Amino acid sequence: MLDKNGIAKRIAQEVKDGYYVNLGIGIPTLVANYVRSDIELEFQSENGVLGMGPFPFEGDEDPDIINAGKQTITTLPGASFFDSATSFSMIRGQHVDLTILGAMEVAENGDIANWKIPGRMVKGMGGAMDLVASAENIIVAMMHTNKRGESKLLKRCSLPLTGVGCVKRIATNLAFLEVTDHGFKLLERAPGVSVEEIINATEGTLLVEGTIPEMNI
Amino acid sequence: MIHKKVASVSEALNGLSDGMTLMLGGFGLCGIPENCISQMVQLGVKDITCISNNAGVDDFGLGLLLHQHQIKKMISSYVGENDEFERQMLSGELEVDLIPQGTLAERCKAAQSGIPAFYTPAGYGTEVGEGKESREFNGKMHLLEHAFKADFAFVKAWKGDSAGNLIFKGTARNFNACMAGAARITVAEVEELVPVGSLNPDHIHVPGIFVQRIFQGKKYEKRIEQRTVRPRN
Numbered sequence: 001m002l003d004k005n006g007i008a009k010r011i012a013q014e015v016k017d018g019y020y021v022n023l024g025i026g027i028p029t030l031v032a033n034y035v036r037s038d039i040e041l042e043f044q045s046e047n048g049v050l051g052m053g054p055f056p057f058e059g060d061e062d063p064d065i066i067n068a069g070k071q072t073i074t075t076l077p078g079a080s081f082f083d084s085a086t087s088f089s090m091i092r093g094q095h096v097d098l099t100i101l102g103a104m105e106v107a108e109n110g111d112i113a114n115w116k117i118p119g120r121m122v123k124g125m126g127g128a129m130d131l132v133a134s135a136e137n138i139i140v141a142m143m144h145t146n147k148r149g150e151s152k153l154l155k156r157c158s159l160p161l162t163g164v165g166c167v168k169r170i171a172t173n174l175a176f177l178e179v180t181d182h183g184f185k186l187l188e189r190a191p192g193v194s195v196e197e198i199i200n201a202t203e204g205t206l207l208v209e210g211t212i213p214e215m216n217i
Numbered sequence: 218m219i220h221k222k223v224a225s226v227s228e229a230l231n232g233l234s235d236g237m238t239l240m241l242g243g244f245g246l247c248g249i250p251e252n253c254i255s256q257m258v259q260l261g262v263k264d265i266t267c268i269s270n271n272a273g274v275d276d277f278g279l280g281l282l283l284h285q286h287q288i289k290k291m292i293s294s295y296v297g298e299n300d301e302f303e304r305q306m307l308s309g310e311l312e313v314d315l316i317p318q319g320t321l322a323e324r325c326k327a328a329q330s331g332i333p334a335f336y337t338p339a340g341y342g343t344e345v346g347e348g349k350e351s352r353e354f355n356g357k358m359h360l361l362e363h364a365f366k367a368d369f370a371f372v373k374a375w376k377g378d379s380a381g382n383l384i385f386k387g388t389a390r391n392f393n394a395c396m397a398g399a400a401r402i403t404v405a406e407v408e409e410l411v412p413v414g415s416l417n418p419d420h421i422h423v424p425g426i427f428v429q430r431i432f433q434g435k436k437y438e439k440r441i442e443q444r445t446v447r448p449r450n
Contacts, residue, residue, distance in 0.1 A: 046318065047244040048388045058446045063247060063439040064375075064387035070245035070442040081387055083394035083422075084244070084270070085326040088319030092337065111342075122306075122315065123297035129345060130319030133338035164342035 002173045002190045002217075007141050009034045009217045010171045010188075011100055014139060020044055022091065022131060024101030025069045027141040031100055042078070044096055046087050046127040051079025068127065091127070092134045099135040101128060103142045103167075105157040108183040108204035110167040112140065113159035125162060132163030144172035144201045151203035153177070153184055174198050176215060183207050188215045218413055221381035221405075221431045226256045229404045229430045233369060235262055236289075240325065240370040240396040241269040241279065245442045248389030249278050252406045252434035253371040257282060266290040268365055270321060270392055272302045277440050286310070292365075294318035298442065317345060320362050322392060327364035328399035329427065334363045370400035373434070374423070377407035378416050381425030390422060398427025406434040 002010065008030035015021060015031070017039040023029050032043060032054075043052040045067040052067060053074040061072035090096055105113040112132055115125040132138060145151055153170065169187075170177045175198045176188040183205030186198060189212050199206055223229045230253065243249030257265075258281050267288055273279035282288050283301050290312035296302055305311035316324075317339040327335055336359035340346050350361040372393040375386035383405055385393060397403050405423075410433035 048391050055445045055447045057449050061444055061446055063441045064389040066247050066388055071445040081390055083390045084322035084392045085395045088322050124295035124315045125317055126295040127318040129317035130339040161343045
């Protein structure tokens with residue numbers, strides 16, 4: 001079974017040379033720590049920066065340079081700043097190659113819910129609805145089950161949707177899966193996790209074809 | 218050159234009254250119009266509608282106006298990190314319209330550009346799309362979204378001149394550049410008001426035509442919401 005860093009490590013393998021990548025808050029942010037050093041890529045943050053670097057050294061933090069999580073950041077050589085409308089032109093116009101975000105629920109048809117729990121605190125969707133509506137390549141990073149042990153990979157989402165039919169791949173603490181026309185297709189098992197465990201933790205239709213390899217991370 | 222400089226924040230907010238709709242730039246606490254917000258707290262204007270990506274924190278930014286119950290409605294994309302906001306929203310004291318961030322930016326941009334409405338895929342098939350006109354383009358469904366209408370836009374820039382030209386620093390550009398010129402009156406507060414002619418025209422982010430009033434702000438706190446650092450070595 002993977003921890004949050006393990007999930008990030010697995011997703012980092014999907015980041016290809018030349019990609020512009022938008023990382024959501026939470027596990028997706030960790031992906032930046034595990035991308036191979038021999039490939040060229042740029043991280044976009046929707047508040048208006050392309051070419052985001054690591055956190056600043058203590059004392060170097062600048063209140064005018066933050067990411068979408070409101071964290072102080074640095075920029076790398078080649079970086080640029082821009083306004084919010086331009087930022088979403090990059091996203092809506094499909095100039096961003098890969099979007100990695102967290103989710104509360106994903107349905108077997110690729111629907112995603114991650115912005116609202118009715119009756120409890122509603123923080124808002126931020127840029128998530130724009131991202132999932134336009135991105136061609138969306139990977140969800142999340143735990144396979146919630147705190148009550150219930151599956152987050154469902155036949156249908158129970159929470160208000162963020163987007164419809166948009167999720168392509170999912171990396172969880174148990175598995176790496178692809179969304180297909182017929183349901184979740186199991187691609188890889190997390191280290192030490194059996195196919196049975198994944199079947200038991202998945203409420204939605206799970207397609208298991210042949211021998212499922214263990215992740216190589 | 219047309220002079221936009223006003224002597225003070227109180228002159229800049231002349232004409233502001235109860236019940237108005239305002240745009241406020243900033244992302245989180247980054248690039249917020251601190252002087253205009255402080256002045257609104259002093260003036261005590263009530264029942265205002267705020268178009269702003271976020272709602273500040275409990276004791277800074279728009280949180281100061283929420284604390285005084287001056288805001289009737291918030292139009293935002295993300296409003297976490299604010300306990301008083303949550304309390305007022307759950308008790309029904311505060312109306313909240315949550316909309317996708319890119320749609321928020323483009324509705325400002327459309328107002329700035331004289332585009333009455335536009336189509337975007339964001340929110341289609343979700344509760345954001347309920348009651349909205351939708352249409353298919355290139356095999357994909359889109360929602361019709363309308364330009365905002367606002368009385369004032371309060372934006373904050375790094376440098377500006379008396380002609381109203383603005384230059385931003387870092388990610389503090391965010392919604393400020395989209396809101397300038399998107400309301401009936403745009404007020405720009407800047408950290409440094411420089412003499413006309415000292416800004417390179419090639420470096421201007423917002424041309425002065427989009428700004429009606431400009432002043433040099435005071436005592437910028439520029440609070441950091443999430444201080445994240447790595448140790449040296």
